[in-house]
Structures are given as C-alpha cells and as structure tokens.
Amino acid sequence: SAVISQKPSRDICQRGTSLTIQCQVDSQVTMMFWYRQQPGQSLTLIATANQGSEATYESGFVIDKFPISRPNLTFSTLTVSNMSPEDSSIYLCSGGTGGDEQYFGPGTRLTVT
Amino acid sequence: KQEVTQIPAALSVPEGENLVLNCSFTDSAIYNLQWFRQDPGKGLTSLLLIQSSQREQTSGRLNASLDKSSGRSTLYIAASQPGDSATYLCAVRGGSNYKLTFGKGTLLTVNP
Numbered sequence: 001s002a003v004i005s006q007k008p009s010r011d012i013c014q015r016g017t018s019l020t021i022q023c024q025v026d027s028q029v030t031m032m033f034w035y036r037q038q039p040g041q042s043l044t045l046i047a048t049a050n051q052g053s054e055a056t057y058e059s060g061f062v063i064d065k066f067p068i069s070r071p072n073l074t075f076s077t078l079t080v081s082n083m084s085p086e087d088s089s090i091y092l093c094s095g096g097t098g099g100d101e102q103y104f105g106p107g108t109r110l111t112v113t
Numbered sequence: 114k115q116e117v118t119q120i121p122a123a124l125s126v127p128e129g130e131n132l133v134l135n136c137s138f139t140d141s142a143i144y145n146l147q148w149f150r151q152d153p154g155k156g157l158t159s160l161l162l163i164q165s166s167q168r169e170q171t172s173g174r175l176n177a178s179l180d181k182s183s184g185r186s187t188l189y190i191a192a193s194q195p196g197d198s199a200t201y202l203c204a205v206r207g208g209s210n211y212k213l214t215f216g217k218g219t220l221l222t223v224n225p
Contacts, residue, residue: 006156031211042202042215043157058212092156094213101147102206102213104157 002027002095004105012111013083020079021108023093028073030097034066037090037107046091049076083112115140119203119216126193127224134188134219136203141184147213148177148188149202157202161188193223 003026013019023032032049047055047068055068070076080087088111096102116139126132136146145164149157161170161177163186169178176189190197200220204213 001159004156033212042217043204043213044215045212048212090154094157096211101159101162102204103159104149106156107154109154 001101002029002103004093004095004103006091006093006105006108008108009106010109010111012113014113015084017083018079018081019083019110020077021091021093023076023078023095023105025074025095025103029095030073031095031102032070032076033094033102034068034076034078035092035094035104037092039088043092046078049078080110083110085112088112115143115205115207115214117203117205117214117216119201119219121219122217123220123222125222125224128193128195130193130223131189131191132193132221134190134201134203134221136186136188136216138184138186138205138214140207141181142207143181144206144211146177146179146186147204147206148175148186149204151200151202151218153199160201190221193221195223195225197221198223 005024007022034046035043037043046061047057049070067079090107092107093105118137120135147162148160163179174191179186200218202218203216
C-alpha cells in the first residue's frame with residue numbers, strides 16, 4: 001500500500017489569490033491524480049499528473065486555472081489559481097500503480113472568501 | 114460515459130444489524146471496482162478492491178460482490194457497529210484508462 005500526505009490540510013483564502021497544494025507519496029507510484037469534492041458531492045477527477053510532462057486534464061478543467069507539476073514519481077503539486085468562492089472544495093491527491101488499488105491523501109479543505 | 118449510482122443515498126440502522134449497500138454502473142467494460150469509506154471532513158480509506166475477473170472480496174466484516182455483466186456491486190457489512198458510521202463510496206476504473214468514476218455515496222449511520 002501507499003501512504004499519501006498533503007499540505008496544507010486546510011486553508012482559508014481570499015478571492016483572486018492562488019494556493020498550491022503539495023502531495024507526497026511514501027513510495028513510487030505509476031499514476032497520480034487530483035480530484036475535487038465540492039460540498040455535498042462526490043469526487044470529480046481534475047487531472048492526471050504525469051511525471052516530467054504536462055498533466056492530462058478532464059473536460060471542464062484547464063491548465064491555467066489548475067496548473068499541476070509532478071517532478072518525480074512521489075511528489076506532485078496542484079495550484080488553484082485566481083480563486084473564487086466556487087473553488088471552495090476538498091482537493092484530494094491519489095496514487096496507484098497500474099490496475100492496483102488507488103490510495104488517497106487526507107485532502108485539503110479550501111475555503112475561498 | 115460511465116455513470117455510477119449508489120442506493121440508498123442514506124441509511125440508518127441499529128447497532129448489530131447486517132446491511133447491504135448497492136452500486137450500479139452503466140458501462141460494464143471495467144477494469145476493477147473499489148469501495149471506499151470517507152469520514153466527515155477526511156480523505157478516503159480503501160476498503161475492498163475487486164478485479165473485473167473476480168466475483169467477490171472479503172475483509173473482516175465486509176464482503177463486496179461484483180456482477181460485471183449486469184453492472185452491479187454490493188457491499189455487505191455484517192454486525193454493524195457505531196464506528197462503521199461514514200459515507201461509503203463506490204468507484205469503477207474504466208477498461209481503457211486508469212481513471213476512477215465515483216458514485217455519490219451512501220451515508221451510513223449506525224445507532225448504538
């Protein structure tokens with residue numbers, strides 16, 4: 001199994017600012033993903049973080065709003081840019097290897113005021 | 114496009130009862146199905162993973178079944194306890210990619 005940590009665990013940010021969330025995995029994983037969970041909703045995939053190359057974004061999510069980096073097999077960052085109250089969500093990082101189980105971090109609870 | 118539905122949306126039971134949570138998915142071409150637990154304000158804890166070639170998986174008081182052809186999975190919890198209170202999420206991984214599609218979850222409350 002993999003243990004995934006995220007920083008920060010929560011933050012309150014002002015409209016128009018940006019926040020970078022860090023995700024660290026305790027072992028090398030093939031795949032890393034970023035999800036968003038809006039209040040009362042289930043998880044929606046934002047993008048697949050690709051090592052050393054641009055992330056692959058899902059429909060409705062764009063790089064300018066959610067730039068993602070993945071410099072190695074155990075670390076990734078997600079930036080939420082030019083935030084608005086609609087970006088208030090829990091952001092979760094996950095990792096896995098091929099067809100195996102996918103493990104999730106504890107999430108970052110973001111509130112935009 | 115894969116869609117995952119979980120029924121019921123919420124369930125309240127007395128302690129000690131056996132219960133079943135249901136998950137259905139529209140595209141049977143899945144690679145695997147995973148059940149998760151999410152406590153309020155927390156991340157996801159993986160409970161059981163069923164590969165597409167398997168029919169069921171067991172872990173302690175939990176048993177998950179998969180009927181791929183009919184697009185259904187169930188999570189059976191035996192002898193429920195108050196500590197089982199959480200939201201249970203079902204997620205399927207597509208056959209052609211590794212992305213998970215989640216249901217909206219079942220909020221389970223086990224009353225002492």
